[in-house]
Amino acid sequence: MSLLKIAAASLAIVFASSQAMAEPIINKPAPTFSGKAADGSTINLADLKGKTVVLEWTNHDCPYVKKHYDQSSNIPGLQKDATGKEVVWLQVISSAPGQQGNVDGATAISLNEKRGAAPTNTILDPEGTIGKLYNAKTTPHMFVINAEGTLVYKGGIDSIKTANPADIPKAVPYVKEALEALSAGKEIPNPSTAPYGCSVKYAS
Template sequence: MLMRKMFLPALMGLTLSLAVPAAASASPEVNQPAPAFTGKAADGSTVALESLRGKTVVLEWTNHDCPFVKKHYGAENMQALQKEAKARDIVWLQVISSGPGKQGHVDGPTAMKLNDQRSAVPANTLLDPEGTIGKAYGAQTTPHMYIIDAKGTLVYKGAIDSIPSARADDIPQAVNYVSEALQAMDKGAPVPNPVTRAYGCAVHYSS
């Protein structure tokens, strides 16, 4: 009984950071067409993936209360990637799939305010409270990253980088998979690590 009590907190911590919702078990394959979507954005506009054909698109699943998201925004790592993408005419879309009443759920004005406070510069933020987009992509964690090329093909899915921790001081030592993939695409080369294991908090779907 004592050993069970000792291990329980550790198991609970593992569930927080690495749990995979059953609803998000399906996942698209790389080098195949990315799942189409049309979603409402935080600024009130509607964003359709089809309308972005011809541009590289980055999808970033996010939850502002998640320690792993706070790591990358607190260190301004995520903002640096977003700014790099913007300078290269890459469309960076945050996606919030937290359901109503769940951690990370926000309305449009709040999402925009959070980005202003963090100096974040995504092209837009998609609000996905029903989890439709998240489940189509099999998004499991925050952050969970996807890259779609100009032809609409999914070329990367997985973690933001190679060190699955919530410690900001690990960022300089990690391989940034997103940056690595975008640099390879610029050179017309294959993405070196097209599929990696995402880490972070579980996406808090409504069901």
């Protein structure tokens, strides 16, 4: 193979990789996807137009996730408040088979029941396709999409990057404030923040 062809092939690989992990942009259309849910149904983001949608990357074994579920019920409380206002809240599990946090649908449902969680549904993404589409980096990593299908928030659940539940009341609740601002027709104060938590356990 000529040097020119090798260079072209290398550029194609880099381009494909960058496309797979492209950063979704605030105030632009949210990347569309279709995924299998824990209850066996198929969820298509395009079908949810007209509703506010929250995407929450999660891994039940991650200490940062435990902070917001088992040790505080912070995220379950947010889920209940949001879904009570007709927000669609979707957990996404992008842990690959054999990696921490990978579960089947029945286990995902059971875990939520035990934790008092109330997402609208849980999307199983073991291939990491949706995770890479959104460049999801941590658990949790949060995204809010408005009724027009526009991405209006991405980043952390809140502002204090620890696994200590005592820090929750002191933190700026980024997702909560984004949903409240959206509901009130106001500008979201912090539309893009740094996520924190365990790394998403994609296939290596």
